[in-house]
Amino acid sequence: MDNRLAELERRIAALESAAVTKRGTRRRSSDARQADTARALRELRARRDWSDVAPALAALGSPIRLTLLREIVRGHATVNSLSRVEGVGTSGQIYHHLRQLTAEGWLHTPTRGTFAVPASRATALNAILAALDD
Numbered sequence: 001m002d003n004r005l006a007e008l009e010r011r012i013a014a015l016e017s018a019a020v021t022k023r024g025t026r027r028r029s030s031d032a033r034q035a036d037t038a039r040a041l042r043e044l045r046a047r048r049d050w051s052d053v054a055p056a057l058a059a060l061g062s063p064i065r066l067t068l069l070r071e072i073v074r075g076h077a078t079v080n081s082l083s084r085v086e087g088v089g090t091s092g093q094i095y096h097h098l099r100q101l102t103a104e105g106w107l108h109t110p111t112r113g114t115f116a117v118p119a120s121r122a123t124a125l126n127a128i129l130a131a132l133d134d
Contacts, residue, residue, distance in 0.1 A: 011043070015127035059104040060128070064088055065097045069106065069117065069125065077114040 014036065059065060067088055076082050079098070083091050098115060101107040106125065107115045117125060 012123050012127045014040070015131050056104045056106070059100050059106055060125075062097065062100075064093075065101055065106075068094065068097055069101065072107065072115050073117055073122075077116060079113070 060069075064087070067085065068082060071082055071085050071088075076085065079091050079094050082088060082094050088094055088097075098107060102109070102115070106117065106121050108118050110116050
C-alpha cells in the first residue's frame, strides 16, 4: 500500500509539474517533455489493473458532483449552503452526491455536518483538472 501511495504521489507531482509547464510559467525542453511522456507511457504499460481506480474516477464523472466539490472548496461546506447553489438539486439529491464523493475519498467530514476535500485528494483533484485543461 505504501508503495502504491508513493507512486501516486510521484505521478501527481509529475502532473502538477506538467501543468505549470503548460501554463507557460516554466518552460521545458522538448527532450525533457519527450522523456516525461516516455516514462509516463512505461508506467501506464506496467500498470496491470486499471479498474481499481474506476469508482474514484466515476465519482468525478457527474457535473453536479464537480459543482459540489467546487463549492465546498470555495467554502460552502454544509448541505444548507450547498442547497443555495443553483442547479444542484434538493437536499436529498445533494446528500446522495456527497455520499458518493465521501465513499470514494474525495470528501470527508471534519466536523458533523460539514464537508471538506482531504489534503491528499486536493492535490490529486487539482492535478486531474489541470491535466484536462487545454
